[in-house]
Amino acid sequence: MxxxxxxxxxxxxxxxxxxxxxxxxxxxxxxxxxxxxxxxxxxxxxxxxxxxxxxxxxxxxxxxxxxxxxxxxxxxxxxxxxxxxxxxxxxxxxxxxxxxxxxxxxxxxxxxxxxxxxxxxxxxxxxxxxxxxxxxxxxxxxxxxxxxxxxxxxxxxxxxxxxxxxxxxxxxxxxxxxxxxxxxxxxxxxxxxxxxxxxxxxxxxxETKKKLEFANTRLKELDKLKDDFVSVASHELRTPMTAIKSYIWMALNKYGAIPIRSAIDTKSAKSKYKLPEDLQKYMSRAYISVERLINLVNDMLNISRIESGRITLRLTQTDIVQLAHEVKDEVLTKAAEKNITINIKTNLVHRVLADRDKIHEVYLNLIGNSLKFTPSGGTITISFSEKESFIYTSITDTGSGINKKDLPRLFTKFGRLDDSYVAAAESGGTGLGLFITKSLIDIHKGTISAQSQGTGQGSTFTFSLPIAGTIAAQTLKKNAPRETTDTKELEKTSINFV
Ligand SMILES: Nc1ncnc2c1ncn2[C@@H]1O[C@H](COP(=O)(O)OP(=O)(O)OP(=O)(O)O)[C@@H](O)[C@H]1O
Ligand SMILES: [Mg+2]
Structure with a gap:
């Protein structure tokens, strides 16, 4: 060597x-x-x-x-x-x-x-x-x-x-x-x-940083594509589904059998034409299913807007008590079907600063849940209180209640609880309602919470909104997502609760 x-x-x-x-x-x-x-x-x-x-x-x-x-x-x-x-x-x-x-x-x-x-x-x-x-x-x-x-x-x-x-x-x-x-x-x-x-x-x-940045950009692009797709697809789906629903309703109506959720009461058919009983049953089931589909598509549309940050607020001074009465009137038939009483404890409260349509939706989701999870003969009570710059609205029912361990999971996406599976399955819920509700309250800078002493003990859902004219309301006004030319196009497709 x-x-x-x-x-x-x-x-x-x-x-x-x-x-x-x-x-x-x-x-x-x-x-x-x-x-x-x-x-x-x-x-x-x-x-x-x-x-x-x-x-x-x-x-x-x-x-x-x-x-x-x-x-x-x-x-x-x-x-x-x-x-x-x-x-x-x-x-x-x-x-x-x-x-x-x-x-x-x-x-x-x-x-x-x-x-x-x-x-x-x-x-x-x-x-x-x-x-x-x-x-x-x-x-x-x-x-x-x-x-x-x-x-x-x-x-x-x-x-x-x-x-x-x-x-x-x-x-x-x-x-x-x-x-x-x-x-x-x-x-x-x-x-x-x-x-x-x-x-x-x-x-x-x-190098890892560069790769991560690249992956992140790609994910954002894909996420946007997904949002756009969900947005367009759900919007496009709603139109034919609404048409199907209207036609079934017309057909049933023509034969005097207005569909109600549980079953069609054939005896109450007033028309001189009678629809064969089995046909009535099939059509009313189709009606209920298409209604569920429309709700689901509406939820998807809502979520895609919330998650892509395309939701905007049209803030006005809103009478929250009056709004509760309006929603009560809307759901009265459903409540009557289940023999559920809805009480509104009308005490004088200030107006809140809120997007009326969005809070209307919050009410519908919360009262809708109470109706869904409260057995026949129960009561739903809506009450109001004021604390600092906020008005707290509580919706209390005498329904199935919620297990304490499930409370944290309620407001998550698809947060349906096992205990209520049967009731939810019967009514066709997807578990998106409370997630959307919380998101809508969040963008109003309010809070939402649920209380229940346990299963069978009823539940209370409470949400807060800033009182108009307070500093809280001013902050909301300053920071609220406003309509832009981008969002305007989407707002045209604004959600109607069919
Ligand atoms: N008032 C209530 N009483 C008992 N359980 C409730 C009540 N409200 C909500 N829950 C429970 O919370 C779950 C989630 O509610 P959420 O509104 O998000 O979904 P959903 O009503 O099942 O479906 P969706 O609202 O999407 O149609 C429900 O499935 C139910 O288990
Ligand atoms: Mg719901």
């Missing part, structure tokens, strides 16, 4: 570093650690000793950094000094510099030996550091072209692991390397280890 163990006499030396060496190391450290980009850092590693410290004058010509690439299982040459000698070696080389990858198991290669032994070596014979990639002849040709006499190899060690090898090639003999030079090179390889590790981490972090 054409290599010697380097600096046998110097390795044992414990001479403290001279002031000059320490200063030089500081200088190098500053230069290398100044940048975090991997390619810049490795290039600086190959250049700074020669240019900044004037090692060219000391006979050093080429510094090469090689790093172990565990994925490819090779020792890869990553940077090379920008000197005429290095250029000549590259020119003469049969294989381009960056492609000279030494397999990590090439144990007769001196670079691999340096890596494995974690010890410095020296050679005057370049085939030692090029085999098996270059032939002896090719390696010697490179060496001759560069005019290199001796190459010193130093392991780059980070936390006791050799991550690569630094090659210092000189036009002088190993015996002419002074103790100061040796000390500096030794100290330098430690700095190099740290700098490479930092740069690698930073660069991979930057």
């Amino acid at each position: 054409g290599f010697l163990n380097v600096f046998r006499h110097k390795i044992s030396s414990t001479t403290p570093k001279t002031k000059e060496t320490i200063q030089s190391l500081w200088k190098l450290e500053k230069i290398i650690l100044d940048s975090l980009d991997f390619h810049t850092v490795v290039q600086k590693i190959s250049d700074s000793v020669l240019t900044e410290l004037g090692y060219l004058d000391l006979g050093y010509r080429i510094i090469v950094l090689t790093l172990a690439d565990k994925n490819r299982n090779v020792l890869n040459r990553v940077s090379l000094s920008q000197t005429p000698e290095a250029a000549k070696a590259q020119e003469a080389s049969a294989i381009p510099f960056h492609k000279i990858d030494i397999p990590l198991d090439a144990n007769d290669n001196l670079l691999i030996k340096t890596l494995n032994d974690k010890k410095p070596y020296v050679t005057k014979f370049w085939p030692d550091i090029f085999k098996p990639i270059l032939t002896e002849q090719q390696a010697l040709r490179n060496q001759a072209a560069a005019g290199i006499k001796t190459s010193m190899l130093f392991p780059v060690i980070v936390r006791d692991i050799a991550i690569g090898v630094l090659i210092f090639s000189m036009v002088k003999d190993e015996k002419d390397v002074t103790e100061n030079e040796y000390d500096l090179i030794k100290g330098y390889t430690d700095v190099v280890g740290l700098a490479v590790q930092n740069a690698k981490l930073y660069t991979s972090l930057e």
